[in-house]
Amino acid sequence: MAPVAYRVTSRTRETEDTVTIGIVPVTESIPTPAAGQFCMLYAPRVGEVPISVSGVEASQSRLLHTIRAVGAVTKALCALDVGDVVGVRGPYGTAWGVEAAAGGDLLLVAGGIGLAPLRPVVHEVLRRRRRFRRVTLLVGARSPDEMVFRGEIASWQASARMEVRTTVDYATAAWKGDVGVVTTLIERLTIDPEVTVAMVCGPEVMMRFAAAGVMAQGVAPQRVLASLERTMQCGIRRCGHCQLGGLFICSEGPVLPWSRVAPLLARREL
Ligand SMILES: Cc1cc2nc3c(=O)[nH]c(=O)nc-3n(C[C@H](O)[C@H](O)[C@H](O)COP(=O)(O)OP(=O)(O)OC[C@H]3O[C@@H](n4cnc5c(N)ncnc54)[C@H](O)[C@@H]3O)c2cc1C
Known part of the structure; x- marks a missing residue:
């Protein structure tokens, strides 16, 4: 559960509320994510949220994350500048395959x-x-x-x-x-x-x-x-926040075949 420190090396504004940050490990790095997986990003002193990987430059262990500022944590992540440090856990979840x-x-x-x-x-x-x-x-x-x-x-x-x-x-x-x-x-x-x-x-x-x-x-x-996106806190099947019926989106998702998704989304209360 302990995040690894990454440093912001690039910051690109995509739209008025969306920013792509490039991050590299300060020392230790996480395993290379596959397309579709996400990381838990920790904005120091604010909190941690799941964000998909939007690019991988494996040779430099550089990861890209594209973040839309909607609340406290995503706003803090979007406000990070080159040189700032962010906490990273993961990669988690299923890939596109x-x-x-x-x-x-x-x-x-x-x-x-x-x-x-x-x-x-x-x-x-x-x-x-x-x-x-x-x-x-x-x-x-x-x-x-x-x-x-x-x-x-x-x-x-x-x-x-x-x-x-x-x-x-x-x-x-x-x-x-x-x-x-x-x-x-x-x-x-x-x-x-x-x-x-x-x-x-x-x-x-x-x-x-x-x-x-x-x-x-x-x-x-x-x-x-x-x-699929569901609010999650741990990312590792512990907290249950992302549970959709019997499915944990953090580990059995986020990428799922529609044959599994359809019956769950058809139920209003889920
Ligand atoms: C697997 C996964 C991958 C994700 N990838 C990305 C990504 O690549 N880029 C990105 O910008 N966001 C992504 N998200 C969504 C991101 O995690 C949420 O926007 C973030 O958790 C909001 O936290 P906050 O503290 O900034 O805002 P909060 O204060 O928690 O919420 C602000 C507003 O956003 C809504 N909200 C919060 N979480 C979600 C959510 N998961 N889905 C829909 N609405 C939500 C709340 O209802 C509220 O209206 C992903 C979510 C998941 C589960």
């Missing part, structure tokens, strides 16, 4: 900051592009200003190594992507259901519609993966 999708088509659907846990998947796929057939990334945000990793999305689009489509709920005059919720992009895709693995991450309501849209095209629920 990118390798299991190799040989087939991959569909990534991200809503808002939901692109953060999917970003390491994109990096992994681009590193081994030939191992995958068609790779599609759909990104939705409320407005162009609220889209995270805008520069990187543009470079993915320009490289044409995968199909990237972006959409916003509210466009500006300069916006060149689509307008409408991200799930409308799914309806316009032609999906090969037998070979497609879909990974969806974003607000729960968006994931419900995205999963439904993908399954409406014949993709089996066990081939649709979602990353």
Whole structure:
């Protein structure tokens, strides 16, 4: 349970309320996280919260975390500056399992900051592009200003190594992507259901519609993966805060097949 000290080496503002910090170990490091896993980040004197890993530079043991300031701890983490120290525990939770999708088509659907846990998947796929057939990334945000990793999305689009489509709920005059919720992009895709693995991450309501849209095209629920968020304090199956029915999101999740998620989300009180 004791956090390891990491030092902030970079700080990038993504949107008005979202910041990506790069951190390196002061001395001891945690094991390298897999795409989809999260760390417990401790903001000194404020508290500790789960935050997904949004990038890994294994050679330098450098981790990236993209944090949206919503409350006391996330605000403190977003306010950290280069040189500051943060506590890190982990990595925890299940991974997307990118390798299991190799040989087939991959569909990534991200809503808002939901692109953060999917970003390491994109990096992994681009590193081994030939191992995958068609790779599609759909990104939705409320407005162009609220889209995270805008520069990187543009470079993915320009490289044409995968199909990237972006959409916003509210466009500006300069916006060149689509307008409408991200799930409308799914309806316009032609999906090969037998070979497609879909990974969806974003607000729960968006994931419900995205999963439904993908399954409406014949993709089996066990081939649709979602990353769930539930408040947690320990991250290691002790406190029970993240429990969803019989499931501990911290250890059996956050990444779960829709076949396991659907029956739980169908119950209102959970
Ligand atoms: C596995 C996992 C991965 C996560 N990854 C990221 C990430 O990459 N980037 C990021 O910015 N956030 C992520 N979160 C959410 C983040 O942990 C919460 O925003 C944080 O715990 C809020 O703490 P706080 O003290 O800042 O705010 P609080 O004061 O605890 O809460 C402020 C507001 O946010 C709401 N809230 C708190 N926790 C959650 C939650 N887990 N889900 C939805 N709403 C919540 C509260 O209801 C309240 O309205 C993740 C959560 C989980 C479980």
